[in-house]
Structure formats: C-alpha cells, structure tokens
Amino acid sequence: MSEKALRDLNTIPGTERKIESSSKVGLTKPPVDNSEENIEEWQKKKNYAPLVSPPVNGSQTVSSGVEIGNAEVEYIESENLNDLEDVDTCLKTLLAELDSKDWVLVCDALNNVRRLSIFHKETILDILGDVIAFVTKSLKSPRSAVCKTAIMTSADIFSAYNDLIIDLLDPLLLQLLLKSSQDKRFVCEAAERALVAMTTWISPISLLPKLQPYLKNKNPRIRAKAAMCFSRSVPLLGAEGIKAYGIDKLIQVAASQLSDQLPESREAARTLLLELQHVYVKFQDLMPATVSEHPEMGSWENFCQSKLSPLSAQAVLRVTSIAREGLVS
Known part of the structure; x- marks a missing residue:
C-alpha cells in the first residue's frame, strides 16, 4: 500500500471506519424487519428456500429457511384432499416412494395413502401392514414436515379401517403417544388430533387392552396421554359394554391414575370415575344379583371399598362424593 493511501486511511475518523465495516457484515444477516416479503427476499439472496410452502386453499403450513432447494409441502386437511387421477399407477410405486430417501417424495406418498384410504380403501388392504410400517417409520423422522404428514395419515387410516388395523396398531400407537408428548407444538397438536380420531373410530372393546399397558409406562407424559385416551374411550362402551368389560377392573385402572405425577393423568382418572359412578348408580343390572337383593350393601361406597384398597377407595x-351430592340435590 502506498504512503499516500496510508495517510488517507489514517485521516478517516474511527467511527466512519466502524460504520463501513458493520455495513459489510450486515449483508449476511437477515433484515430487522420480519415481514414475509423481506424474509423471502433475504432467503433468495442466501440461496435458501422454505421447507414448507405458504398456505394454499386453507391448508396449514409452517415455513423455515434452512435448506437449499425449491421443495414445497402442504398440510392438507382430509376434507380438502382430492381423489387420485390414476389409482393403478399410484399403487405400483406407493411402497417404494414411502421408503424413499427423498423426504418430499415421502410426503407426497403419505398424502397418496390418505387419498387411497378415503376414496379407495379396498385397494390397499393387501399391503396395509407394509403401509402402516412405513407410516410408523415416517413418524420417527426428525424432519417435522414428514412427521406431521405421517400423523395426519394415521388419522385417516383410523377413520377408514377402524378395527381392521387393531393387530397393526401397537407401533403406531406408541409413536403417536410420543409425538403428542413432545415440545414441538404443531406436531404435538396434530398427534393429539390423531389420538382423538383413534378413540373415535376404533371400538373401545378392542382399543382399551392396547392402551392399558401405556398407563404404567415409565414416561409420565406417555401415561398422561394414554390415560386421556382411555378416559375418552370407556364411555363409548355404553352401560352393557362396561358391564361386560368389568366395571371393577375399570375402577381399579382409574384409581391407580388418581395419584399419578401429571395433572392430565389425574384429571382423566377423575373424569372416568365420574362416568363409572354414573353408570353404576343408573344401571342396577351392573351389580351382582346378591347385591341387588340387598340394596344397602350395593351402594357405590361399599362397591368401591370391596374392590379397592382402603387408601384407593378413600x-x-x-x-x-361431589357428583353424588349434586345428584341428591
């Protein structure tokens, strides 16, 4: 560098040099204004693209500029899904696409599973086990777009196939309980909706035995989600179904959850106990014949004390007791 240039540099005030330097660094930072237009412009300059496209036709989307590429994924609600144009072609490539390493292709395949379940459910009955295995694999994906699409696929499978998938349910159920217990809110909420669909579309007589082991899981969050599913499912049995399943068994399950770690478990147990008390009091045929002959021995209090430990009964x-007092008044 010439002496003249050095002298010119030295004559520049320090503050101006700092401003010039900071302006150069600022070229690599996102704009302070967080508007979608500015963020999108910055992403283009940095050769980034959102993982998920902006909302189209009311679909729910989440965007994050973290990957290079122009891939787009839409979270389309079931009622907004269109039928497939070529079912046979879709079926030929479905399993391969579900197992693809291309996450965008996997999301498309999952949405095709949803379409097939809604519009052509008989066509994948023969490969339903393989389909559910790949859906379960996608539920484990660290990529949120794949995970959420798989969750939505699970809900549509429950709606379409009901008890037909009961023997294939265990791995799917575990992943949904895990996803509904995690911290990513939009994944958690989608998983909770899928669990509601499960309790709605799968018969309680088949579902309750599948849920019961998770009530004793080491993970308190899984116990809580399972307890909520259990509590929602029992009333669907109806009075006769509760009698057949065993009201004493159900009371014991609910009582064990009253002292659980998380408030969701305890609230689910309270809801279930109030339902069981209502059924017990209203439908006398749930009581043993010997108790029916001696009503004073068949009270709710005596029944609980005969089936539970003293502390649990208490x-x-x-x-x-609050519900009972309300009925009396």
Whole structure:
C-alpha cells in the first residue's frame, strides 16, 4: 500500500471506519424487519428456500429457511384432499416412494395413502401392514414436515379401517403417544388430533387392552396421554359394554391414575370415575344379583371399598362424593 493511501486511511475518523465495516457484515444477516416479503427476499439472496410452502386453499403450513432447494409441502386437511387421477399407477410405486430417501417424495406418498384410504380403501388392504410400517417409520423422522404428514395419515387410516388395523396398531400407537408428548407444538397438536380420531373410530372393546399397558409406562407424559385416551374411550362402551368389560377392573385402572405425577393423568382418572359412578348408580343390572337383593350393601361406597384398597377407595370416594351430592340435590 502506498504512503499516500496510508495517510488517507489514517485521516478517516474511527467511527466512519466502524460504520463501513458493520455495513459489510450486515449483508449476511437477515433484515430487522420480519415481514414475509423481506424474509423471502433475504432467503433468495442466501440461496435458501422454505421447507414448507405458504398456505394454499386453507391448508396449514409452517415455513423455515434452512435448506437449499425449491421443495414445497402442504398440510392438507382430509376434507380438502382430492381423489387420485390414476389409482393403478399410484399403487405400483406407493411402497417404494414411502421408503424413499427423498423426504418430499415421502410426503407426497403419505398424502397418496390418505387419498387411497378415503376414496379407495379396498385397494390397499393387501399391503396395509407394509403401509402402516412405513407410516410408523415416517413418524420417527426428525424432519417435522414428514412427521406431521405421517400423523395426519394415521388419522385417516383410523377413520377408514377402524378395527381392521387393531393387530397393526401397537407401533403406531406408541409413536403417536410420543409425538403428542413432545415440545414441538404443531406436531404435538396434530398427534393429539390423531389420538382423538383413534378413540373415535376404533371400538373401545378392542382399543382399551392396547392402551392399558401405556398407563404404567415409565414416561409420565406417555401415561398422561394414554390415560386421556382411555378416559375418552370407556364411555363409548355404553352401560352393557362396561358391564361386560368389568366395571371393577375399570375402577381399579382409574384409581391407580388418581395419584399419578401429571395433572392430565389425574384429571382423566377423575373424569372416568365420574362416568363409572354414573353408570353404576343408573344401571342396577351392573351389580351382582346378591347385591341387588340387598340394596344397602350395593351402594357405590361399599362397591368401591370391596374392590379397592382402603387408601384407593378413600381417594375415589372423595372424587365422586361431589357428583353424588349434586345428584341428591
């Protein structure tokens, strides 16, 4: 560098040099204004593209500029899905696409599973086990777009196939309980909706035995989600179904959840106990014949005390006494 240039540089005030330097660094930073237009422009300059496209036709989307490429994924609600144009061609490539390493192709395949379940459910009955295995694999994906699409696929499978998938349910159920327990809100909420669909479309007599082991899971969040599913499913049995399943068994399950770690478990247990008390009091045929002959021995209090430990019975009666007092008044 010449002496003249050095002298010119030295004559520049320090503050101006700092401003010039900071302006150069600022070229690599996102704009302070967080408007979608400015963020999108910055993404283009940095050769980034959103993972998920902006909302189209009311679909729910989430965008994040973290990957190079122009791939777009839409979260389309079931009622907005269109039928397939070529079912046979879709079926020929479905399993391969579900197992693809291209995550965008996997999302498209998952949406095709949803379309087939809604519009052509008989066509994949023969490969339903393989389909559910790949859906379960996608539920484990670290990529949120794949995971959420798989969750939505699970809900449509429950709606379409009901009890036909009961023997294939276990791995799917575990992943949905895990996803509904995690911290990513939009994934968690989607998983909770899928679990509601599960309790709606799969018969409780088939579902309750599948849920019961998770009530004792080491993970308190999984216990809580399972307890909520259990509590939603039992009333769907109806009075006769509760009698057949065993009201004493159901009371014991609910009582064990009253002292659980998380409030969701305890609230689900309280809801279930109030339902069981209502059924027990209203439908006398749920009581043994010997008790029916001696009503004073067949009270709710005596029934609980005969089926539970003293501490558990006391906790159950404390929860249900408020409801009983309301019925009396």
